[in-house]
Amino acid sequence: MAKQIKVLIVEDEEIISKALATKLGKNKFNITLAMDGATGLELAKKEMPDIVLLDLIMPKMSGFEVLEKIKKDPATNKIPVVILSNLDDSSYLKKGIEAGAAEYMVKTRTNLEEIIAKIHEIVKV
Amino acid sequence: MAKIFSNSLNKRITFYFIIIAIIVIAAFIYTSVSTTTNSLKEEVQKRVDVGLETFSLVIQDTIDKLFFDSESLVQDGDILDNVIALQDVNYEDLSGQADYTILKDKLKNELVSKGLSILTIVDTKGRVIVSANSDQTGQKLSLRGFIEDILKEQMSVSSNEIITAEELLTEGESISELAKIKRIPSLYQKDGWREQEVEDDALMMTAVSMIKKNGIAIGALVGGVILNNDNTIPDRIVESGGGIASINLYDARIATTQILGNTVRGIGTLTSEDVVNTVYVAQHNYSGRAYEMDDWYFVAYEPLRNYDNEVVGSIARGIKESEAVAGVESLQLKFIIIGVLALAFIYIATQLITRTITGPLKKLASNSYKISRGNLEIDIEAPDREDEIGDLTHSFIIMKDKLREYYTKLEDLVAKRTQELRHKVKDLETARHSIEDEKNKSESILKNVGDGVLALNHEKKFIACNDAASELLEYSTDEIIGQDLSKIIKLKNTKLTSSNKDFNPVTESIKSKTVIMTGTGEFSIITKKKKEIPVTITATPLKDNSGEVHGGVLVMKDVTKEQEIDKMKSEFVSVASHQLRTPLSASKWFLEMLINKEAGAINKEQAEYLDHIFKSNERMIALVNDLLNVSRIESGTIAIEPLPTNIDGLVRSVIFELTPQVKKKNIKTVFQSVKGGLPNINIDPKLIRQVFQNLLSNAVKYTSEKGSVGVRVKTDKNYATFEIFDTGVGIPKKQQPKVFKKFFRADNVITMQTEGTGLGLYVAKSIVDASGGKIWFESVEGKGTSFFFTLPLTGSKRRAGEKTLI
Numbered sequence: 066m067a068k069q070i071k072v073l074i075v076e077d078e079e080i081i082s083k084a085l086a087t088k089l090g091k092n093k094f095n096i097t098l099a100m101d102g103a104t105g106l107e108l109a110k111k112e113m114p115d116i117v118l119l120d121l122i123m124p125k126m127s128g129f130e131v132l133e134k135i136k137k138d139p140a141t142n143k144i145p146v147v148i149l150s151n152l153d154d155s156s157y158l159k160k161g162i163e164a165g166a167a168e169y170m171v172k173t174r175t176n177l178e179e180i181i182a183k184i185h186e187i188v189k190v
Numbered sequence: 191m192a193k194i195f196s197n198s199l200n201k202r203i204t205f206y207f208i209i210i211a212i213i214v215i216a217a218f219i220y221t222s223v224s225t226t227t228n229s230l231k232e233e234v235q236k237r238v239d240v241g242l243e244t245f246s247l248v249i250q251d252t253i254d255k256l257f258f259d260s261e262s263l264v265q266d267g268d269i270l271d272n273v274i275a276l277q278d279v280n281y282e283d284l285s286g287q288a289d290y291t292i293l294k295d296k297l298k299n300e301l302v303s304k305g306l307s308i309l310t311i312v313d314t315k316g317r318v319i320v321s322a323n324s325d326q327t328g329q330k331l332s333l334r335g336f337i338e339d340i341l342k343e344q345m346s347v348s349s350n351e352i353i354t355a356e357e358l359l360t361e362g363e364s365i366s367e368l369a370k371i372k373r374i375p376s377l378y379q380k381d382g383w384r385e386q387e388v389e390d391d392a393l394m395m396t397a398v399s400m401i402k403k404n405g406i407a408i409g410a411l412v413g414g415v416i417l418n419n420d421n422t423i424p425d426r427i428v429e430s431g432g433g434i435a436s437i438n439l440y441d442a443r444i445a446t447t448q449i450l451g452n453t454v455r456g457i458g459t460l461t462s463e464d465v466v467n468t469v470y471v472a473q474h475n476y477s478g479r480a481y482e483m484d485d486w487y488f489v490a491y492e493p494l495r496n497y498d499n500e501v502v503g504s505i506a507r508g509i510k511e512s513e514a515v516a517g518v519e520s521l522q523l524k525f526i527i528i529g530v531l532a533l534a535f536i537y538i539a540t541q542l543i544t545r546t547i548t549g550p551l552k553k554l555a556s557n558s559y560k561i562s563r564g565n566l567e568i569d570i571e572a573p574d575r576e577d578e579i580g581d582l583t584h585s586f587i588i589m590k591d592k593l594r595e596y597y598t599k600l601e602d603l604v605a606k607r608t609q610e611l612r613h614k615v616k617d618l619e620t621a622r623h624s625i626e627d628e629k630n631k632s633e634s635i636l637k638n639v640g641d642g643v644l645a646l647n648h649e650k651k652f653i654a655c656n657d658a659a660s661e662l663l664e665y666s667t668d669e670i671i672g673q674d675l676s677k678i679i680k681l682k683n684t685k686l687t688s689s690n691k692d693f694n695p696v697t698e699s700i701k702s703k704t705v706i707m708t709g710t711g712e713f714s715i716i717t718k719k720k721k722e723i724p725v726t727i728t729a730t731p732l733k734d735n736s737g738e739v740h741g742g743v744l745v746m747k748d749v750t751k752e753q754e755i756d757k758m759k760s761e762f763v764s765v766a767s768h769q770l771r772t773p774l775s776a777s778k779w780f781l782e783m784l785i786n787k788e789a790g791a792i793n794k795e796q797a798e799y800l801d802h803i804f805k806s807n808e809r810m811i812a813l814v815n816d817l818l819n820v821s822r823i824e825s826g827t828i829a830i831e832p833l834p835t836n837i838d839g840l841v842r843s844v845i846f847e848l849t850p851q852v853k854k855k856n857i858k859t860v861f862q863s864v865k866g867g868l869p870n871i872n873i874d875p876k877l878i879r880q881v882f883q884n885l886l887s888n889a890v891k892y893t894s895e896k897g898s899v900g901v902r903v904k905t906d907k908n909y910a911t912f913e914i915f916d917t918g919v920g921i922p923k924k925q926q927p928k929v930f931k932k933f934f935r936a937d938n939v940i941t942m943q944t945e946g947t948g949l950g951l952y953v954a955k956s957i958v959d960a961s962g963g964k965i966w967f968e969s970v971e972g973k974g975t976s977f978f979f980t981l982p983l984t985g986s987k988r989r990a991g992e993k994t995l996i
Binding site: 078080084085088091122152153155173174176177 | 765767768771772773774775776778779780782783786788811814815818876
């Protein structure tokens with residue numbers, strides 16, 4: 066049996082977090098949740114997940130800051146980060162990719178199925 | 191008055207006439223007198239020359255007669271016999287012999303009757319046998335060897351010969367004295383030249399005839415006429431010919447009719463140097479003027495030659511010049527009198543002529559003067575003459591009448607114009623007041639306007655600024671006026687995406703002659719105190735009528751507050767949209783799981799409803815996206831970043847993206863570009879893509895099955911025009927004016943089961959407008975719609991902004 070993929074979801078909106086967790090749970094992912102940026106960063110270091118799904122607008126620490134720190138820390142900089150946000154301006158997209166995000170996905174334009182597919186695609190690589 | 195009616199014309203005409211007359215008359219007198227004088231002189235000279243010829247003939251006749259007489263005597267039997275008888279006798283014993291006495295008497299008689307000076311018989315050796323004048327015998331009579339030569343040749347001859355005073359002593363002392371003539375130089379000749387010398391030669395016409403016995407010469411008879419002091423020949427010549435006649439020995443007169451002083455004949459006076467040079471040196475005849483003795487003469491000389499052809503003297507004729515031309519002087523006088531009379535006549539004639547001209551002219555002048563003083567009412571007599579003066583007077587009368595007419599009209603006109611001018615002045619005054627008011631108003635507006643306003647001249651130096659500008663820049667008005675643009679306006683380009691950091695809107699505006707407006711966040715101004723203040727700048731070139739830029743106006747607005755508000759607004763939109771999207775995305779995902787039956791089985795009806803909810807949720811998401819775009823467009827924060835773009839490729843890719851919908855409805859798609867394809871155009875590809883997406887997706891959406899949609903491209907000089915056409919439902923005529931309004935949806939499509947936010951066309955229009963193009967459409971309800979939009983071939987202008995469209 067294949068090893069469970071460890072996903073850290075950093076998302077302050079409970080409803081979003083819940084939708085993602087439900088879908089990913091049903092798809093046999095090992096899920097850790099963080100409700101703010103600071104916790105997200107902490108958990109990323111502690112749990113060393115296979116992938117991070119990162120929201121951008123969050124209390125305590127913004128997604129960009131979290132991304133930056135993960136990518137700066139040699140211990141965590143190998144962890145792929147997928148930005149999952151509703152900020153859809155191309156300037157954010159550019160900024161995110163430049164900061165080292167593996168993918169930038171806009172929530173309203175993305176199906177849950179697509180997210181699953183993307184995680185498999187990235188973690189396999 | 192004297193100044194105006196002067197006599198100068200009269201005087202001048204008279205003066206010129208007289209001058210001309212004097213010149214003509216003087217020339218005439220001079221020519222006449224000189225011609226007359228010359229011809230008279232020629233005639234006199236000719237008379238002298240002819241007189242000399244006569245003189246010459248007389249001399250020759252005299253010599254010929256002497257020779258004839260001498261030859262006759264030799265033929266006389268008595269003389270021959272007595273000479274024979276005296277042959278070989280002792281000369282000392284001759285006197286007292288009968289033959290000698292007879293011979294002497296005979297010779298004496300002959301001497302007197304023939305008027306000779308000497309008559310002597312010599313033997314073959316030249317010794318005197320008998321002489322009419324003297325008793326001396328046996329002396330030699332040589333005549334400077336002449337007689338000896340003749341005796342040798344044994345032939346009779348006659349000629350003019352020189353005989354010395356010494357030799358003449360054989361003929362007696364009184365005869366010898368004839369040879370002595372005192373030389374008197376003329377007044378004209380140099381002082382001391384052979385002065386007072388005595389000539390001791392005599393010029394003698396001489397005839398020598400051989401006395402022959404049986405053909406052999408036994409002696410010779412010598413006869414001579416001494417010309418010295420013998421005035422008979424000259425007197426005879428003058429008696430018939432007039433003038434002066436002289437016989438000269440060498441250059442001295444020895445016989446002459448010329449009276450020196452009043453009484454004495456000019457014996458001994460010398461001929462002039464010219465004559466000497468011609469007659470004695472060059473040995474020619476002389477003819478012409480010469481200064482003789484005491485005056486000028488017309489003279490003619492002929493040289494006299496001796497037997498040896500030597501010039502020994504001359505004969506001369508002459509007429510005193512003063513006498514010859516005496517008539518000319520009286521002629522001159524006559525001419526001068528005639529001249530003076532002619533002048534007087536001309537003067538009077540001129541006076542009469544000028545008076546006939548100047549008289550009426552004076553009258554005209556007097557009238558002109560009156561008119562010039564403003565008196566146009568004078569009466570001028572009609573001219574009574576039909577010449578130029580008459581015409582002039584006539585014209586003058588016409589002129590005066592016309593002048594009076596014009597003057598009257600002019601007065602009316604002046605009065606009218608004055609009135610008009612008064613009105614104009616009043617109008618101008620009013621206009622000036624209103625301009626001043628306007629100016630004051632403008633100035634107070636400018637002063638009170640919140641934005642900084644500065645004006646530049648063509649040298650980019652400031653010529654005006656308002657208080658707001660001064661306050662903003664922290665420079666005083668005095669510091670700004672006259673200063674260079676670059677010294678005062680220091681801009682910092684704060685545009686995030688700017689590609690040209692040196693872009694200066696003010697210089698660019700003047701250069702491109704267009705108005706340039708910068709957006710919020712593009713520029714900050716650095717003040718005097720080095721503060722950075724965000725501004726928007728509107729630079730407007732000042733053009734004259736010909737379109738030439740001669741300065742510019744610069745309006746600066748402190749947008750610190752606007753920027754803050756913008757930031758807040760954009761944050762709000764961002765937050766609001768984010769807040770909206772969170773429930774929308776949650777709904778989307780939970781619906782997805784429901785529809786995918788992940789939460790359990792659902793029946794058909796439930797599935798249908800869930801589908802409706804899902805679609806509505808999707809429409810809500812689209813609506814939020816469009817609203818966000820509209821907000822960005824309206825806030826001006828949208829960036830336009832032109833890139834050279836292959837629009838043909840872009841259109842093809844948009845059409846390709848629509849393939850699912852197109853296939854579903856079995857719609858035919860068409861794309862027609864220009865021949866050879868559209869060249870790359872500098873536009874923002876994301877924005878223009880949005881336009882094509884919106885228009886094409888509308889076209890597909892509102893076209894029923896088996897219809898067609900497409901894009902056609904055309905270009906002209908400046909623009910590329912894109913037509914997005916469909917064979918769809920069309921837009922009702924009534925609603926066509928509202929097509930580009932926000933949230934517009936046509937009545938006939940609302941009822942259709944199609945999605946639509948009513949923002950697509952609004953967004954498309956906003957993008958096209960911002961890209962420098964135009965958008966419009968043509969539509970027939972039920973048949974189809976064509977949307978057209980243009981893009982400048984030169985490309986879109988860059989615009990800085992923080993946002994891009996979704």
